[in-house]
Amino acid sequence: MTIAAVASLSVVRLSSSTRNPxxxxxxxxxxxxxxxxxxxxxxxxxxxxxxxxIRLSPYIVRCSATQDAELKxxxxxxxxxxxxxLFMKGNKDFPQCGFSNTVVQILKSLNVPFQTxxxxxxxxxxxxxxxxxxxxxxxxxxxxxxxxxxxxITLEAYQNGDLQECLEKAMCx
Amino acid sequence: MGVSKEDVEGILTSAMKPxxxxxxxxxxxxxxxxxxxxxxxxxxxKKLLERHxxxxxxxxxxxxxxxxxxxxxxxxxxxxxxxxKVQEE
Numbered sequence: 001m002t003i004a005a006v007a008s009l010s011v012v013r014l015s016s017s018t019r020n021p022x023x024x025x026x027x028x029x030x031x032x033x034x035x036x037x038x039x040x041x042x043x044x045x046x047x048x049x050x051x052x053x054i055r056l057s058p059y060i061v062r063c064s065a066t067q068d069a070e071l072k073x074x075x076x077x078x079x080x081x082x083x084x085x086l087f088m089k090g091n092k093d094f095p096q097c098g099f100s101n102t103v104v105q106i107l108k109s110l111n112v113p114f115q116t117x118x119x120x121x122x123x124x125x126x127x128x129x130x131x132x133x134x135x136x137x138x139x140x141x142x143x144x145x146x147x148x149x150x151x152x153i154t155l156e157a158y159q160n161g162d163l164q165e166c167l168e169k170a171m172c173x
Numbered sequence: 174m175g176v177s178k179e180d181v182e183g184i185l186t187s188a189m190k191p192x193x194x195x196x197x198x199x200x201x202x203x204x205x206x207x208x209x210x211x212x213x214x215x216x217x218x219k220k221l222l223e224r225h226x227x228x229x230x231x232x233x234x235x236x237x238x239x240x241x242x243x244x245x246x247x248x249x250x251x252x253x254x255x256x257x258k259v260q261e262e
Contacts, residue, residue: 099241099243134226134229135226135229136229136233136242137236137241137242147222148222149221149222149225150225151243152225152243152244152245153221153222156221157221162221
């Protein structure tokens with residue numbers, strides 16, 4: 001991947017973190033410490049902030065097999081960071097797609113706490129998740145670290161009660 | 174050039190051998206988004222997510238061009254209960 005191609009990736013800074021290649025600056029002293037390789041050209045998708053919230057910090061990606069393993073490992077941690085994780089277009093306050101909005105409204109109506117990630121802001125995450133979930137579209141709902149489904153599945157499960165059951169099980173575990 | 178409704182129907186027919194298939198192009202003919210209803214014996218014993226994955230897998234090549242796919246129904250013939258189109262008085 002040329003520098004120009006890499007630079008053309010959508011890189012959006014979600015927080016005021018420094019572009020410090022040393023990942024020690026990303027790892028705060030919290031119960032959830034994510035270890036990242038100390039390589040300035042590697043991808044760091046996840047940063048644990050002082051408020052214990054998971055924030056995405058997209059950086060320039062180095063294309064390699066090691067990168068795929070790192071990406072997978074990062075996604076593993078993100079989907080397990082909360083009981084209910086939704087990868088969507090936009091965020092829970094401003095969904096930018098009808099399908100994503102449907103899932104957000106369903107989860108809000110069930111009063112279940114959930115974390116959202118905007119895949120429009122991170123193309124690496126967007127493509128990585130399609131492979132990770134073996135699912136070609138968004139939104140993608142994860143419950144207790146496991147892929148639950150997209151909008152159609154979530155809606156059907158909500159209508160027949162399966163979603164509520166699954167959420168209850170996840171919350172109690 | 175988007176994917177046509179006929180392409181989707183053809184692929185799903187040969188892959189899933191459905192007893193009922195309805196494909197609607199919801200992008201107004203642009204081939205960007207589709208709604209699918211499919212009934213097939215191949216779904217027997219499969220959970221909801223697996224059934225949807227089967228449809229996705231059949232359309233894997235087309236998914237590169239399709240923007241959105243909505244699988245309204247993916248059930249076995251025994252679970253299929255179509256709403257009658259004509260109400261008899």
